[in-house]
Amino acid sequence: MPAISHVLETALYVADVDAAVAFYRDVLGLRVLEQGPRLVAMDAGQATVLLLFRRGATGSGADTPGGRIPPHDGQGPVHVAFAIAGEALGDWERRLEEHGILIESRVRWDLGGQSVYFRDPDGHSVELATPGTWAVY
Amino acid sequence: MPAISHVLETALYVADVDAAVAFYRDVLGLRVLEQGPRLVAMDAGQATVLLLFRRGATGSGADTPGGRIPPHDGQGPVHVAFAIAGEALGDWERRLEEHGILIESRVRWDLGGQSVYFRDPDGHSVELATPGTWAVY
Numbered sequence: 001m002p003a004i005s006h007v008l009e010t011a012l013y014v015a016d017v018d019a020a021v022a023f024y025r026d027v028l029g030l031r032v033l034e035q036g037p038r039l040v041a042m043d044a045g046q047a048t049v050l051l052l053f054r055r056g057a058t059g060s061g062a063d064t065p066g067g068r069i070p071p072h073d074g075q076g077p078v079h080v081a082f083a084i085a086g087e088a089l090g091d092w093e094r095r096l097e098e099h100g101i102l103i104e105s106r107v108r109w110d111l112g113g114q115s116v117y118f119r120d121p122d123g124h125s126v127e128l129a130t131p132g133t134w135a136v137y
Numbered sequence: 138m139p140a141i142s143h144v145l146e147t148a149l150y151v152a153d154v155d156a157a158v159a160f161y162r163d164v165l166g167l168r169v170l171e172q173g174p175r176l177v178a179m180d181a182g183q184a185t186v187l188l189l190f191r192r193g194a195t196g197s198g199a200d201t202p203g204g205r206i207p208p209h210d211g212q213g214p215v216h217v218a219f220a221i222a223g224e225a226l227g228d229w230e231r232r233l234e235e236h237g238i239l240i241e242s243r244v245r246w247d248l249g250g251q252s253v254y255f256r257d258p259d260g261h262s263v264e265l266a267t268p269g270t271w272a273v274y
Contacts, residue, residue: 001166001228001232002166002221002222002225002228002229002232003166003182003221003222003225004165004166004167004181004182004219004220004221004265005182005183005219005220005221005222006181006182006183006184006185006219006220007144007147007181007182007185007186007187007217007218007219007220008218008219008220008264008266008270008274009216009217009218009264009266010144010147010217011215011216011217013213013215028141029138029139029140029141030141033271033272033273034271041271043271043272043273044141044143044144045140045141045142045143045144046142046143046183047143047220047271047273047274048143048144048185049144049218049271049273049274050144051216053216058216064244065247066244066245066246066247067242067243067244067245067252068242068244069242069244069254070241070242070254070262071214071262072213072214072215072216072261072262073213073214073215074211074212074213074214074215074216075211075212075213076150076209076210076211076212076213077208077209077210077211078148078150078209078210078211078215079146079148079188079190079195079209079211080144080146080147080148081144081145081146081186082141082142082143082144082145083141083142083143083144083145083184084139084140084141084142085139085140085142088139088140091138091139092139095138095139104207105204105205105206105207106204107201107203107204107205107206108203108204109203110202110203115204117206117207124209125207125208125209127145127146128141129145129146133145134170134171134178134180134184134186135170135180136170136180136184136186137145137184137186
């Protein structure tokens with residue numbers, strides 16, 4: 001059977017796109033790939049893309065020259081995790097502190113990985129996780 | 138500054154975890170990594186993990202031996218995209234048809250990539266995308 005390579009796009013729905021972009025770009029260091037009225041796409045590394053959709057702006061789909069993008073929309077403070085190097089965890093904690101981001105929780109996983117959790121401007125639960133979080137990471 | 142490697146975990150919130158697992162495992166071919174009362178984690182390839190959370194089961198967080206996982210919860214039919222090889226698109230279309238999955242839309246992107254869109258059991262908008270969708274993919 002055909003195979004999936006990896007998760008390509010992860011969507012977050014945000015109330016204030018500019019605030020979300022500032023957070024993911026200036027605090028987490030992601031680069032803006034494309035910016036439009038419905039969404040901002042950010043390069044999250046290794047051919048993974050973070051999509052920041054303006055809440056309520058995607059419920060009726062969108063026509064593009066190449067075809068129609070179906071409707072979708074999300075609510076609630078959801079979860080997303082980003083991979084970081086194990087040796088970078090301390091630097092990340094300092095960086096979050098410098099930006100006034102409260103670390104809500106720390107978790108040490110059975111496989112040896114460690115995670116820190118904090119909130120983005122929309123209250124989404126963001127995790128930075130070092131290798132040893134999953135059997136595949 | 139420290140760097141993010143890639144998006145590690147992408148969360149979907151689902152009404153019926155068994156139905157969602159059956160879809161992502163049997164139709165899309167993802168492997169179950171871990172299964173618990175709150176979530177099922179699936180290997181989506183290249184150290185990306187799809188988390189299927191039972192809707193409403195994660196709003197109060199969770200204690201683990203290594204620390205506390207903060208609360209989160211999501212609603213609405215959101216969007217997620219998976220990367221596939223360009224030469225696999227036809228096989229994927231046939232596979233979806235064999236499973237009775239309606240292809241809701243097809244899009245051809247400026248960079249040459251192609252996408253097909255369909256719905257999972259919760260109505261989430263799932264995309265399979267070939268290379269040439271983004272500057273980084």
